[in-house]
Amino acid sequence: xxxxxxxxSRSDPKNNKSLAIRNVLKRVPNAKAREVAALVKKEYGHQVxxxxxxxxxxxSNMAADGRPRKTNGSKADSPMTSPALWIEAIKIxxxxxxxTGSVPNATALLKAVEG
Numbered sequence: 676x677x678x679x680x681x682x683x684s685r686s687d688p689k690n691n692k693s694l695a696i697r698n699v700l701k702r703v704p705n706a707k708a709r710e711v712a713a714l715v716k717k718e719y720g721h722q723v724x725x726x727x728x729x730x731x732x733x734x735s736n737m738a739a740d741g742r743p744r745k746t747n748g749s750k751a752d753s754p755m756t757s758p759a760l761w762i763e764a765i766k767i768x769x770x771x772x773x774x775t776g777s778v779p780n781a782t783a784l785l786k787a788v789e790g
Contacts, residue, residue, distance in 0.1 A: 688719050695719040696731045 708725035
């Protein structure tokens with residue numbers, strides 16, 4: 676049977692290698708992997724390899740890069756929530772094409788209105 680991990684052990688760097696690495700990187704952000712491994716070994720008693728340190732660094736950089744992430748609820752962001760709304764939008768698009776004469780003209784008009 677697998678060993679159960681209590682929730683309190685995840686927040687203790689003595690039981691969580693990744694948390695210990697994050698704590699060391701927070702204090703010494705420009706340290707090399709060997710230096711981080713030595714500090715983790717000295718302070719928390721964990722034997723960690725450079726690959727694990729690079730993985731933790733990469734994940735923390737991914738979370739902090741500021742780029743918007745795709746969400747699963749992208750349909751909720753759209754005002755087009757029913758087939759009736761789509762049909763109405765198609766009718767409006769046809770009217771726009773008739774008024775402008777071509778797709779490039781309609782696209783240019785929409786870009787001008789958007790920006």
